[in-house]
Amino acid sequence: MQRCQKLTEENCVPTYIRIALPVPLRRKYDYMLTPEQPVPKLGGRVRVPFGSRDMVGFVVAVGVAPEIDASLLREVITITDAEPLWPEPMWQLLLWAASYYHHPLGEVLTHAAPIAVKQGEPPSYTQIKRFLLTEAGAAVDINSLKRAAQQQRILAALQKGALSAAQMKLEEFSPAALKALQDKGLVESEQSLPKFEKWDGALLEQPHALNPQQAVAVGAISASLNTPEQNSTSAGAKIWLLEGVTGSGKTEVYLQVMAEVLNAGQQVLVLVPEIGLTPQTVARFRDRFQAPVIVLHSGLSDQERLQGWLQARDGHAAIILGTRSAIFTPLHNLGLLIIDEEHDGSFKQQDGFRYNARDLAIKRAQQEEFSVVLGSATPSLETLANARSKRYGHLQLSNRAGEAQPVKSGVIDLKAQRLHNGLSDQLLAVMQKHLDAGNQVLLFLNRRGFASALLCHECGWVSECHRCQANMTVHQQTHTLQCHHCGAQRRIPRQCGHCGSTQLITRGLGTEQLEEAIAKRFPDYPAVRIDRDSTRKKGQLEDYLQAAARGDYRILIGTQMLAKGHHFPNVTLVSLLDVDGALFSADFRAPERLAQLYVQVAGRAGRASKRGSVLLQTHQPEHPLIQELVQNGYQDFAQTALTEREQALMPPYAAMALFRAEATEKSAAEALLQAIHDTLLAQQTAAGHNGQNASNAYGAPEVAVIGPMPAPLARRAGRFRYQLMLHATSRAPLHRLLQASMHLLETLPQARKARWSLDIDPQDFT
Ligand code: ADP
Ligand code: ZN
Ligand code: ZN
Numbered sequence: 001m002q003r004c005q006k007l008t009e010e011n012c013v014p015t016y017i018r019i020a021l022p023v024p025l026r027r028k029y030d031y032m033l034t035p036e037q038p039v040p041k042l043g044g045r046v047r048v049p050f051g052s053r054d055m056v057g058f059v060v061a062v063g064v065a066p067e068i069d070a071s072l073l074r075e076v077i078t079i080t081d082a083e084p085l086w087p088e089p090m091w092q093l094l095l096w097a098a099s100y101y102h103h104p105l106g107e108v109l110t111h112a113a114p115i116a117v118k119q120g121e122p123p124s125y126t127q128i129k130r131f132l133l134t135e136a137g138a139a140v141d142i143n144s145l146k147r148a149a150q151q152q153r154i155l156a157a158l159q160k161g162a163l164s165a166a167q168m169k170l171e172e173f174s175p176a177a178l179k180a181l182q183d184k185g186l187v188e189s190e191q192s193l194p195k196f197e198k199w200d201g202a203l204l205e206q207p208h209a210l211n212p213q214q215a216v217a218v219g220a221i222s223a224s225l226n227t228p229e230q231n232s233t234s235a236g237a238k239i240w241l242l243e244g245v246t247g248s249g250k251t252e253v254y255l256q257v258m259a260e261v262l263n264a265g266q267q268v269l270v271l272v273p274e275i276g277l278t279p280q281t282v283a284r285f286r287d288r289f290q291a292p293v294i295v296l297h298s299g300l301s302d303q304e305r306l307q308g309w310l311q312a313r314d315g316h317a318a319i320i321l322g323t324r325s326a327i328f329t330p331l332h333n334l335g336l337l338i339i340d341e342e343h344d345g346s347f348k349q350q351d352g353f354r355y356n357a358r359d360l361a362i363k364r365a366q367q368e369e370f371s372v373v374l375g376s377a378t379p380s381l382e383t384l385a386n387a388r389s390k391r392y393g394h395l396q397l398s399n400r401a402g403e404a405q406p407v408k409s410g411v412i413d414l415k416a417q418r419l420h421n422g423l424s425d426q427l428l429a430v431m432q433k434h435l436d437a438g439n440q441v442l443l444f445l446n447r448r449g450f451a452s453a454l455l456c457h458e459c460g461w462v463s464e465c466h467r468c469q470a471n472m473t474v475h476q477q478t479h480t481l482q483c484h485h486c487g488a489q490r491r492i493p494r495q496c497g498h499c500g501s502t503q504l505i506t507r508g509l510g511t512e513q514l515e516e517a518i519a520k521r522f523p524d525y526p527a528v529r530i531d532r533d534s535t536r537k538k539g540q541l542e543d544y545l546q547a548a549a550r551g552d553y554r555i556l557i558g559t560q561m562l563a564k565g566h567h568f569p570n571v572t573l574v575s576l577l578d579v580d581g582a583l584f585s586a587d588f589r590a591p592e593r594l595a596q597l598y599v600q601v602a603g604r605a606g607r608a609s610k611r612g613s614v615l616l617q618t619h620q621p622e623h624p625l626i627q628e629l630v631q632n633g634y635q636d637f638a639q640t641a642l643t644e645r646e647q648a649l650m651p652p653y654a655a656m657a658l659f660r661a662e663a664t665e666k667s668a669a670e671a672l673l674q675a676i677h678d679t680l681l682a683q684q685t686a687a688g689h690n691g692q693n694a695s696n697a698y699g700a701p702e703v704a705v706i707g708p709m710p711a712p713l714a715r716r717a718g719r720f721r722y723q724l725m726l727h728a729t730s731r732a733p734l735h736r737l738l739q740a741s742m743h744l745l746e747t748l749p750q751a752r753k754a755r756w757s758l759d760i761d762p763q764d765f766t
Contacts, residue, residue: 410615589763
């Protein structure tokens with residue numbers, strides 16, 4: 001067929017295409033196809049000249065009228081993909097995300113694609129090969145391989161079904177052990193990867209008999225599924241909040257609903273917090289169903305990620321388990337999306353393309369019509385508000401499953417008490433009792449390192465980071481001072497940097513110091529410290545957790561890492577040593593986070609048949625938040641907090657956006673935000689003159705633009721940081737204003753001396 005010469009011509013092939021490139025600009029670029037090139041599909045990649053180099057971009061429109069003089073257009077170098085990378089609904093979601101987050105489409109698409117694809121490689125399988133047991137392998141007794149632990153692991157995994165080469169790599173099985181099993185004739189390989197059609201219903205473990213609340217939840221969610229069988233009768237796919245106290249058996253609910261979905265031949269996507277994606281989590285899903293499970297997380301190599309992505313997209317994988325970015329996985333036939341610990345902060349991306357995976361999941365569900373389950377013991381106030389207004393279904397599990405009993409809560413008033421490395425006499429006595437009774441104790445302290453600062457006893461000098469407005473943390477084990485904001489390190493000085501005195505002392509208890517103190521005080525009870533420093537080595541966290549669960553350690557000391565998901569049947573006492581900081585934080589979400597943390601940490605106690613206790617050490621026992629939490633629990637806290645947010649016009653009863661700017665020169669960062677401020681205000685005024693309603697009933701602007709002001713962490717890694725806040729009582733005017741202004745902001749001359757970014761629905765204000 002002929003190339004069109006004019007745009008209006010019919011029966012010819014279009015010449016001009018529009019491309020989104022991975023550059024920080026919102027505009028798209030037009031290119032010309034050569035006569036030999038086929039017309040690419042929307043969402044396919046092309047290689048084009050850009051400036052003096054080549055770039056891979058995504059086709060966003062074909063047959064367009066060029067935005068510049070057609071004779072100036074450059075030619076496409078190669079068409080990389082004959083087919084779109086994403087199925088249509090996923091493509092629509094990505095377009096929506098770029099406009100909602102006001103982020104350049106090219107960067108959004110590049111972010112959503114696996115890295116190997118970003119670099120222009122064709123998305124092809126390198127490992128369409130799967131491993132399965134031979135007849136001899138199926139007959140062999142696993143225990144006979146006791147002395148070859150690696151081989152035993154592989155055999156045990158394959159007994160649950162064949163695994164693709166990519167899955168074998170994800171599981172980190174030893175290639176040598178695999179080879180040995182093949183040589184023994186126990187395992188064979190096949191050059192094929194079948195599609196997942198329908199789960200055959202084979203369960204690898206016996207499910208629990210559901211308690212009444214679990215049964216209600218499974219029934220309600222199952223009835224809302226958009227499976228081929230249900231399609232005619234279902235009320236349409238639905239969003240569910242599954243609010244269940246820790247240990248109430250939310251996972252059992254997920255698993256039983258998943259069975260329905262898999263049975264209908266549909267896929268399930270499960271998102272978990274970054275810290276929650278442990279081999280135990282994976283095992284809970286793999287141990288139940290004889291169906292292919294794929295795991296996607298940031299620790300994979302580019303090729304591994306791509307292989308997993310392809311298996312999900314093309315329908316080889318039945319269950320896809322991943323962290324935040326797995327929300328961008330295209331799925332052949334998605335039937336259900338589960339977000340476990342939906343309140344967790346890690347679902348929000350904090351740099352670059354700052355999306356919220358939970359919010360994208362809801363949008364995706366509406367477009368593709370599948371059900372979503374948001375599970376948590378401590379739902380975010382956003383989600384609770386949606387449940388209250390009946391936009392989400394609300395299911396509750398109010399009792400612990402099995403024999404586990406509710407946790408007893410108590411407060412230790414620290415005022416005027418003697419403290420021994422952060423531990424009160426009262427706490428020490430209770431610890432002793434629990435330890436002597438043969439149980440485990442967990443101490444929570446969210447500060448790693450030995451101490452939060454080093455200071456001079458003579459002149460008051462403090463060990464500050466040269467590049468940040470923050471103190472450096474003392475790390476005794478590595479003999480260093482470390483900045484937790486920029487990563488700077490130096491040796492612990494012997495003398496004060498100001499007066500030369502050798503009388504240097506530390507302030508602020510860290511986990512290293514606590515570990516040391518505990519070892520002295522309870523020499524007969526082995527303790528372990530679990531934080532980012534102690535678990536840097538790959539597999540170390542797993543080893544510690546398993547040893548702790550086995551009872552090798554009697555005292556567990558940990559940060560945030562220990563707060564989530566783990567199951568320690570013999571922990572009967574949990575204590576939060578120092579969380580008062582959150583009571584005085586300027587961040588309006590600090591109370592919500594403290595409440596969630598408290599409940600999550602408390603949930604580690606008494607998960608088996610023994611009753612657990614949680615003790616909170618505080619200087620503020622009469623603080624309303626502490627009172628509410630300890631006496632009435634999370635639900636009452638959330639109720640009060642939502643009312644407060646509503647009265648104060650804060651999210652979820654308002655929309656926010658945050659501009660951030662940083663520069664090596666203080667004035668440059670501030671000036672840039674001032675220019676953004678002025679541009680936004682001018683746009684608002686102009687919109688008002690054009691008759692669009694830019695002010696509310698009281699004549700105040702619909703969108704308040706607040707700032708610029710210095711960020712709470714006013715300097716980081718040598719750069720000064722400023723913020724500009726946008727606040728509106730609903731989303732629409734806020735997005736209208738940004739929509740009208742973004743192209744103007746890109747060309748501000750002040751942006752040459754400072755970097756800026758925009759955060760929609762910001763979670764973090766540091
Ligand atoms: P959650 O995710 O809500 O914290 P889990 O799913 O981890 O809770 O369940 C806690 C424990 O209760 C697990 O050991 C699980 O096997 C067990 N459990 C779940 N449902 C039941 C049930 N209906 N009967 C008995 N035990 C159950
Ligand atoms: Zn000094
Ligand atoms: Zn620093």
